[in-house]
Amino acid sequence: MSDAILTLDAVTKTFGHGASTVHAARAISFSLHAGRALALVGESGSGKTTCARMAMREYQPTTGQILYKGRPVEGAKADEIARYRRSVQMIFQDPFASLNPAHTIAHHLRRPLKLHRPDIRGSQIDATVRELLERVKLDPDLVAPKYPHELSGGQRQRVNIARALAAQPEVIVADEPTSMLDVSVRLGVLNLLNDMKKEMNLGLLYITHDIATARYVAEDIAVMYSGQIVEWGPTGEVIDNPIHPYTRLLLSAVPDPDVRFDDPRTRLRPEDVDDIRKAAAAPQEKVVEALPGHFARSL
Amino acid sequence: MSEPLLSVKNLTIDYIGEEKDFRAVDDVSFDIAPGEVFGLAGESGCGKSTIAFAISRLHKPPALIRKGSRILLAGRDVLDLDPKALADFRWREVAMVFQSAMNSLNPVLRIEDQFYDVLRTHKGMTRAQARERAAEMLRLVDIPPDRMSNYPHQFSGGMRQRIVIAICMALNPKLVVMDEPTTALDVVVQREILQRINELRKEFGFSVLFITHDLGLMVQFCDRIGIMLAGKLVEQNEAAAIYKAPQHDYTKKLWASFPSLHGGVLS
Ligand SMILES: Nc1ncnc2c1ncn2[C@@H]1O[C@H](COP(=O)(O)OP(=O)(O)OP(=O)(O)O)[C@@H](O)[C@H]1O
Ligand SMILES: Nc1ncnc2c1ncn2[C@@H]1O[C@H](COP(=O)(O)OP(=O)(O)OP(=O)(O)O)[C@@H](O)[C@H]1O
Ligand SMILES: [Mg+2]
Ligand SMILES: [Mg+2]
Numbered sequence: 001m002s003d004a005i006l007t008l009d010a011v012t013k014t015f016g017h018g019a020s021t022v023h024a025a026r027a028i029s030f031s032l033h034a035g036r037a038l039a040l041v042g043e044s045g046s047g048k049t050t051c052a053r054m055a056m057r058e059y060q061p062t063t064g065q066i067l068y069k070g071r072p073v074e075g076a077k078a079d080e081i082a083r084y085r086r087s088v089q090m091i092f093q094d095p096f097a098s099l100n101p102a103h104t105i106a107h108h109l110r111r112p113l114k115l116h117r118p119d120i121r122g123s124q125i126d127a128t129v130r131e132l133l134e135r136v137k138l139d140p141d142l143v144a145p146k147y148p149h150e151l152s153g154g155q156r157q158r159v160n161i162a163r164a165l166a167a168q169p170e171v172i173v174a175d176e177p178t179s180m181l182d183v184s185v186r187l188g189v190l191n192l193l194n195d196m197k198k199e200m201n202l203g204l205l206y207i208t209h210d211i212a213t214a215r216y217v218a219e220d221i222a223v224m225y226s227g228q229i230v231e232w233g234p235t236g237e238v239i240d241n242p243i244h245p246y247t248r249l250l251l252s253a254v255p256d257p258d259v260r261f262d263d264p265r266t267r268l269r270p271e272d273v274d275d276i277r278k279a280a281a282a283p284q285e286k287v288v289e290a291l292p293g294h295f296a297r298s299l
Numbered sequence: 300m301s302e303p304l305l306s307v308k309n310l311t312i313d314y315i316g317e318e319k320d321f322r323a324v325d326d327v328s329f330d331i332a333p334g335e336v337f338g339l340a341g342e343s344g345c346g347k348s349t350i351a352f353a354i355s356r357l358h359k360p361p362a363l364i365r366k367g368s369r370i371l372l373a374g375r376d377v378l379d380l381d382p383k384a385l386a387d388f389r390w391r392e393v394a395m396v397f398q399s400a401m402n403s404l405n406p407v408l409r410i411e412d413q414f415y416d417v418l419r420t421h422k423g424m425t426r427a428q429a430r431e432r433a434a435e436m437l438r439l440v441d442i443p444p445d446r447m448s449n450y451p452h453q454f455s456g457g458m459r460q461r462i463v464i465a466i467c468m469a470l471n472p473k474l475v476v477m478d479e480p481t482t483a484l485d486v487v488v489q490r491e492i493l494q495r496i497n498e499l500r501k502e503f504g505f506s507v508l509f510i511t512h513d514l515g516l517m518v519q520f521c522d523r524i525g526i527m528l529a530g531k532l533v534e535q536n537e538a539a540a541i542y543k544a545p546q547h548d549y550t551k552k553l554w555a556s557f558p559s560l561h562g563g564v565l566s
Contacts, residue, residue, distance in 0.1 A: 044456055044485045153343070179482075182343045183512050183556045190558075209485055216558040239560065253490040254560050257518035257542045261497040268490055270441050 003069065004031035005170045005203045006055060006088060011064035013050050024050040026227040026283055027064070032171050032203035037193075039214035039235060040207045042224030042250065048207045051224075052175045055205065056090050086116045089164035093176040095156035099148040105159055106144040109133070112166035132162040136192060154185030161192060171203040172196070179209065190217050211254050215239055223247045226281040233294030243288070243296040246280040249273065303330035304506045305354070305372050305474055311365040312349050312358070323349045323362070325530035331474070334500060336507040338517040338538070340553070341527030347510045351478045354508065355395045356385055373473060390421050394467035398479040401459035404451040410437075410462055411447040414469060421470055436465040440495055457488035464496065471503065478510045493520050514553055518542045526550045 013025040025047040032038055040048045053059040054066065057073070066073045068084050076084070092098045099108060109129045113120060120128055130140040136158040148156055157177060164172055174193065178186040194217050197204050206218050214221055215235050222232040223246065231244040242248045252268070259266045279299045286298045312324035324346040331337040339347045352358040354370055356377055370377040372392055380388055397403070405413060414433035418424040424432065434444035440461040442454075451459055460480065467475060475496075481489035497520060500507055511517055517524055518538045525535040526547060534547040545551050 042485065044483070044488065183514075183553060184342055187556050187558070211486070212558045212560040215560060249487055250485070251560070253486040255486065255489075255513055255516035255519060256560070257515045259519055261494050261520050262501075268487075268494060270491065273487065273491060 002034050004033055004067070005069060007031040007067040007070075008051065008054065008061075009065050009067055011051075011054055011061040011066065013047070013054060013059060014062045023227045023283075025054070025061075027285075028227075028229060029064075030222055030229070030232070032205055034170065034203055035197060035201045036220065037197055037204035037206050037218040039211075039218035039221040040205060040224060041209070041211055041214055041221060042230075043226065043246075044209075046224040047227045048224055049175055052090070052173050052205065052207060055088060055171075055173050057084070057088075086167045087170045089167050089169040089172050091157070091160050091164050091172060091174040091177045094180055095153050095160055096148070096180075098160055099156060101148055103147070104144065105133075105146050105148070105151070108148075108159060108163055109144075109166055112163055116167040128166075132166055133159075135165060135196075136162045137188075138162070152185070153181050154188060157181055157185075157189050158192065161189070161196070165196065165200070169202065171205070173205045173207075175207045176209070177206075178213070186213070193217055211239070211251065223250065225277075228280075228283065228297065230280055231296040233291070237291065237294050241290070241294075243290050243294075244280070245276045245299065247296070249276050301332055303371075304333045304335075305331040305370070305508070307350070307354070308369040308371070310350065310353065310368045310370065312346070312353060312368070313363050313365060315361040315363050320363075323530055324353070327527075327530075327532045329525050329532060329535055331506045331508060333473075333506055334504045335523065336497070336500065336509055336521045338509045338511070338521035338524040339527060340511065340514055340517050340524060342553075343512070345527040346530045347527060348478055351395065351476050351508065351510060354474075355389065355393050355476055356380065357389075357395065387421070390417065390467075390470045390472065392472060393474045393476060394470070394472040395476040395478070396460075396464055396467055396480045398482050400463040400480065401456050404459060404463065406451050409448050409450055413462075414447070414466055417466055418469060432469055433465075436469050437462070439468070439499060440465045441491070455488075457484050457492065460484065460488075461492055461495075464492065468499065468503075468505075472505060474506045474508065475500075476508045476510075479512070480509075482511070489516070514541075515557060526553070 008028050008030055011025060011028045015022040015024055028051055030038060040051060042048060050059065054061050073084055106129050109132055110125055113125050113128055129144060133140040133143055138155060138158055178189050181189060190213055193204060196202050208214055218235050221235040221238050222229045225246045231238060231247045239251060242251055284297045287295050288298055289295050308328050310324055310327045313320040313322050327350065341347060349362060353364055364378060411430055411433050415426055415429040418429040418432055433447050437444045437447060442458060442461060481492055509521055518541065521538045523535065524538050524541045525532045526549065528549045534550050541550060545554060
């Protein structure tokens with residue numbers, strides 16, 4: 001595997017203090033590599049968005065550090081931090097809220113170009129806007145002069161992707177990028193992310209509740225529960241041979257039209273679920289490697 | 300099928316606009332039998348929520364239900380209810396759970412007081428009676444009754460959603476309308492909630508109108524499913540038929556938009 005672009009190294013994030021402390025992330029470690037995607041899945045409230053925000057430097061880790069190409073970002077020189085900001089771009093969940101209704105699509109794409117791309121000037125800017133829209137399979141003549149409300153959700157999310165690409169990033173962090181989109185356009189956006197990853201050699205952090213799509217876009221997967229990554233490894237390997245009880249539980253609950261809720265053989269027993277939750281919530285340092293690259297925390 | 304509990308006939312709903320009206324629901328008819336779970340699936344904007352609101356009589360202008368539309372619940376036309384009958388109808392006959400219902404709990408009231416509010420207003424219960432009923436309902440959704448003195452923020456999103464469901468069912472409604480009730484939750488919590496509702500409807504006999512964009516989930520839970528496209532119900536059938544033998548091209552297209560977890564089957 002290529003060298004890591006972005007690494008979270010034993011990063012912890014707590015909110016609040018005293019009896020009401022929330023351990024949103026406990027000793028989280030993972031790396032993003034060029035041309036590869038890592039899917040982050042797991043319980044609601046397990047800390048996935050918190051990890052994304054730390055990668056975006058919106059939250060400062062409580063302990064641990066973030067590395068950019070092997071070097072700590074904290075305490076780096078201003079120009080290195082600027083480089084990091086440009087290199088790591090985010091795509092948000094809500095394609096509606098993240099675009100300004102008062103500005104055209106062209107305006108949304110010119111801004112990051114002016115900010116991050118001193119190499120292009122004048123008429124080159126509009127040419128690059130066209131290129132970016134073509135990249136995300138939107139017709140520049142049609143879309144560039146439009147306002148966000150004149151586009152569908154799927155089109156808006158493509159604009160968001162184009163905007164992230166404008167900075168020529170090395171890494172894209174996508175937090176549930178398709179959960180607010182229609183099922184019929186989701187696959188299109190996922191295909192686009194997949195193509196970007198391969199063609200532009202991007203590293204991708206893909207956060208989702210939809211584990212089937214994780215398999216679709218991500219080479220690697222990490223499963224979170226209660227602030228910890230409880231299992232991680234190659235996506236197919238983890239999904240086909242889950243080790244950690246929470247991963248197994250999560251996979252058994254993925255909607256599957258072949259499993260009816262009234263079938264007693266496949267019923268989830270609340271007592272079992274509670275037991276798994278209790279056991280998985282305890283901080284656990286010990287890790288087992290089931291196969292090369294496939295790890296799980298012991299219980 | 301036995302006499303339906305809910306019978307929607309030729310339902311047509313427009314959103315009245317300044318220049319022109321928008322037909323959100325176009326001549327839709329379907330029945331739901333007592334104890335049955337009926338699903339409505341289809342893309343964003345096809346009119347699912349508009350139907351859910353109309354059945355609960357929670358629709359507001361600019362939504363206008365066109366003449367000739369009928370919504371019969373246990374033989375009575377919901378669209379003819381006067382305001383007094385309506386107050387009784389909501390909760391006792393039909394209860395509605397939304398995607399964001401977990402945020403609809405009053406943040407400054409203890410859970411037991413939220414039960415008390417509903418049970419006093421609609422059943423004239425005393426505090427002690429309401430507490431007993433609250434305990435019973437919370438147990439049904441796997442929440443320890445001793446937590447009824449807690450406030451909403453002391454529960455997780457999934458627990459809050461289960462509490463809303465418990466409150467909705469405290470008055471034994473005949474029909475529970477659920478509009479994307481689990482969309483923001485992880486699949487384990489989603490499964491726990493829906494599996495429980497499935498058991499409760501078998502025990503108590505209420506019917507469910509279930510709305511989601513996730514066809515796989517819909518087939519797991521529903522007895523029958525209707526597929527909507529641009530305001531029209533284009534296909535309705537047994538869940539197994541919608542899955543194994545979809546008739547309409549649009550239903551086939553919807554199925555083709557889901558990547559599968561294994562390519563094979565889940566153990
Ligand atoms: N700014 C904050 N202040 C206090 N607590 C927070 C803050 N941000 C997150 N948390 C808490 O940290 C935990 C992790 O939240 P996070 O949003 O990272 O979860 P998530 O895995 O993204 O969940 P979901 O799948 O529901 O989006 C939760 O308990 C949350 O309530
Ligand atoms: N208050 C309103 N005024 C005008 N048009 C409306 C209004 N509410 C909804 N609509 C339109 O009516 C149509 C049906 O909307 P509805 O909310 O019923 O769709 P839905 O099937 O529930 O979609 P989703 O899956 O996104 O929840 C949409 O085209 C919507 O834009
Ligand atoms: Mg999140
Ligand atoms: Mg809706």
